[in-house]
Amino acid sequence: SQKIEQNSEALNIQEGKTATLTCNYTNYSPAYLQWYRQDPGRGPVFLLLIRENEKEKRKERLKVTFDTTLKQSLFHITASQPADSATYLCALDEGSSNTGKLIFGQGTTLQVKP
Amino acid sequence: EAGVVQSPRYKIIEKKQPVAFWCNPISGHNTLYWYRQNLGQGPELLIRYENEEAVDDSQLPKDRFSAERLKGVDSTLKIQPAELGDSAVYLCASSSGGRYYNEQFFGPGTRLTVL
Numbered sequence: 280s281q282k283i284e285q286n287s288e289a290l291n292i293q294e295g296k297t298a299t300l301t302c303n304y305t306n307y308s309p310a311y312l313q314w315y316r317q318d319p320g321r322g323p324v325f326l327l328l329i330r331e332n333e334k335e336k337r338k339e340r341l342k343v344t345f346d347t348t349l350k351q352s353l354f355h356i357t358a359s360q361p362a363d364s365a366t367y368l369c370a371l372d373e374g375s376s377n378t379g380k381l382i383f384g385q386g387t388t389l390q391v392k393p
Numbered sequence: 394e395a396g397v398v399q400s401p402r403y404k405i406i407e408k409k410q411p412v413a414f415w416c417n418p419i420s421g422h423n424t425l426y427w428y429r430q431n432l433g434q435g436p437e438l439l440i441r442y443e444n445e446e447a448v449d450d451s452q453l454p455k456d457r458f459s460a461e462r463l464k465g466v467d468s469t470l471k472i473q474p475a476e477l478g479d480s481a482v483y484l485c486a487s488s489s490g491g492r493y494y495n496e497q498f499f500g501p502g503t504r505l506t507v508l
Contacts, residue, residue, distance in 0.1 A: 283435075287433075320502075322397070322484050322501050322502050323484075370435070379424075379449075380449055381438070381497065382435075383436050385433060385435050386433075
């Protein structure tokens with residue numbers, strides 16, 4: 280079955296720097312991959328979706344890449360701010376074709392220091 | 394537009410007691426999900442509804458968990474009896490269209506503590 284691995288260690292960076300978070304999956308490439316943000320005590324919030332035929336997707340200061348050869352997605356936050364501090368979750372479809380069932384990684388906590 | 398509403402936000406019960414969680418999805422969203430999130434982990438799907446129909450309940454522990462979505466809108470998730478290992482955050486989410494590229498909207502969750 281598909282498994283997702285995200286860095287379990289927190290990522291600490293200085294304000295203004297670029298944060299890069301990694302999501303690796305183990306088996307077949309999914310039809311799409313999503314990134315969510317989760318703040319303490321709140322539910323995840325959708326940020327970006329990237330399809331299997333897309334290499335890169337951008338939204339304001341966010342950028343996601345999808346490398347099906349490496350079985351990896353990278354999530355970048357440029358010009359990071361303390362308000363970006365949160366846990367970021369990677370999610371993908373359980374199947375190689377659309378099953379509609381998402382599986383989530385355990386998330387990586389980002390701490391941006393002023 | 395109102396988001397996904399869940400209640401209660403917190404619940405503390407003793408083991409073997411029953412507990413129920415309620416979810417009201419975003420208006421017009423046909424697909425509703427219940428997830429369980431353990432500390433330090435990502436959400437894990439328990440059950441998915443398309444309108445009134447449970448289309449995926451493969452990870453729902455059916456000996457003690459039950460769910461319903463009458464009229465295809467609100468949903469209730471029940472645990473009876475609760476066990477210590479059920480302590481977690483229970484998240485409800487909804488999405489608008491079928492199963493393709495489904496951006497999901499999450500509620501704030503119910504934090505359950507079983508003593």
